[in-house]
Amino acid sequence: MRIGDLSAATGASPRSLRYYEDQGLLSSARSTGGQRHYPETAVERVRLIQSLLSAGLNSATIQDVLPCINNEAIRTPWLAARLDSELERVEAQIEDLRRTREILAGLVEQYRVEPGVTTGNEVGAAKLS
Amino acid sequence: MRIGDLSAATGASPRSLRYYEDQGLLSSARSTGGQRHYPETAVERVRLIQSLLSAGLNSATIQDVLPCINNEAIRTPWLAARLDSELERVEAQIEDLRRTREILAGLVEQYRVEPGVTTGNEVGAAKLS
DNA sequence: GTAAAACTTGACACCCGTGTAAGGGTCAAG
DNA sequence: CTTGACCCTTACACGGGTGTCAAGTTTTAC
Numbered sequence: 001m002r003i004g005d006l007s008a009a010t011g012a013s014p015r016s017l018r019y020y021e022d023q024g025l026l027s028s029a030r031s032t033g034g035q036r037h038y039p040e041t042a043v044e045r046v047r048l049i050q051s052l053l054s055a056g057l058n059s060a061t062i063q064d065v066l067p068c069i070n071n072e073a074i075r076t077p078w079l080a081a082r083l084d085s086e087l088e089r090v091e092a093q094i095e096d097l098r099r100t101r102e103i104l105a106g107l108v109e110q111y112r113v114e115p116g117v118t119t120g121n122e123v124g125a126a127k128l129s
Numbered sequence: 130m131r132i133g134d135l136s137a138a139t140g141a142s143p144r145s146l147r148y149y150e151d152q153g154l155l156s157s158a159r160s161t162g163g164q165r166h167y168p169e170t171a172v173e174r175v176r177l178i179q180s181l182l183s184a185g186l187n188s189a190t191i192q193d194v195l196p197c198i199n200n201e202a203i204r205t206p207w208l209a210a211r212l213d214s215e216l217e218r219v220e221a222q223i224e225d226l227r228r229t230r231e232i233l234a235g236l237v238e239q240y241r242v243e244p245g246v247t248t249g250n251e252v253g254a255a256k257l258s
Numbered sequence: 259g260t261a262a263a264a265c266t267t268g269a270c271a272c273c274c275g276t277g278t279a280a281g282g283g284t285c286a287a288g
Numbered sequence: 289c290t291t292g293a294c295c296c297t298t299a300c301a302c303g304g305g306t307g308t309c310a311a312g313t314t315t316t317a318c
Contacts, residue, residue: 002315004264014265015306033314035265048232055229058304065236080237087233094226097219100184103177104216107194108209133294143295144276152275162284164295187274 003028003036010046017046023059025049025066055090132157132165139175146175152188154178154195184219 003014020026028036052062064082132143149155157165181191193211
């Protein structure tokens with residue numbers, strides 16, 4: 001498949017796919033004319049990249065982590081620590097978001113209970129912690 | 130309290146506090162010499178701002194949402210929809226992160242089971258370390 | 259063989275909260 | 289008054305993934 005097909009299959013723009021390759025996250029075969037060709041497995045790989053990116057891992061970190069997903073041989077203690085710390089970071093991030101969600105949910109809830117009516121009981125201050 | 134005190138109390142840099150003010154998220158009284166003075170309540174407000182920022186709301190959105198936390202009078206159906214969509218976004222983000230966490234946790238788990246020990250199906254474990 | 263669609267590389271721009279430096283003013287203690 | 293800590297505004301830079309334009313090449317379809 002060519003870059004347009006992979007783009008369509010994953011939702012990642014061609015620009016992004018080239019960027020992933022640039023950063024060493026994705027590889028491609030080239031046609032005689034120089035155009036990129038991908039195997040079917042690239043779809044899943046791109047999805048994984050997107051997932052890790054959206055979790056806040058930068059491309060350098062993903063480059064460290066990605067190979068070990070496909071190749072057990074290169075797993076090292078250093079990499080284990082790296083993974084562990086990333087996992088920790090993501091979990092902390094989830095916790096932060098959960099707290100913020102409660103703040104937002106509290107506000108939304110008030111709208112639902114008394115739409116457009118004052119309650120005499122302020123929201124944000126109480127739900128902050 | 131002055132900006133340094135507020136900074137110390139919240140962990141936000143003076144730079145950030147001025148930026149929040151610039152964006153209309155935070156207000157301050159000024160001394161005759163032009164220096165900012167904050168009431169105690171500013172501490173909580175800054176914490177809220179930080180929380181919303183880390184949840185991915187940008188300052189324009191926060192500016193829309195923040196007033197309604199302290200002043201019910203300005204709540205509108207439009208704002209309700211806004212809050213709702215932000216809440217939805219945050220929840221989707223949490224779900225995404227959860228999935229990614231599972232990926233990372235899976236990898237970390239593998240390390241725990243076989244910490245640096247060859248398994249017999251590895252080809253070149255020694256090569257790279 | 260020709261046109262259109264798709265691809266190539268390279269470069270520049272954006273977002274947007276934050277860091278940082280310059281050059282100067284304020285304020286409280288000595 | 290002086291000193292040193294603190295604060296002021298202005299302005300430039302960054303990260304890092306993505307959008308987008310430009311100018312040229314390849315592939316596909318007719």
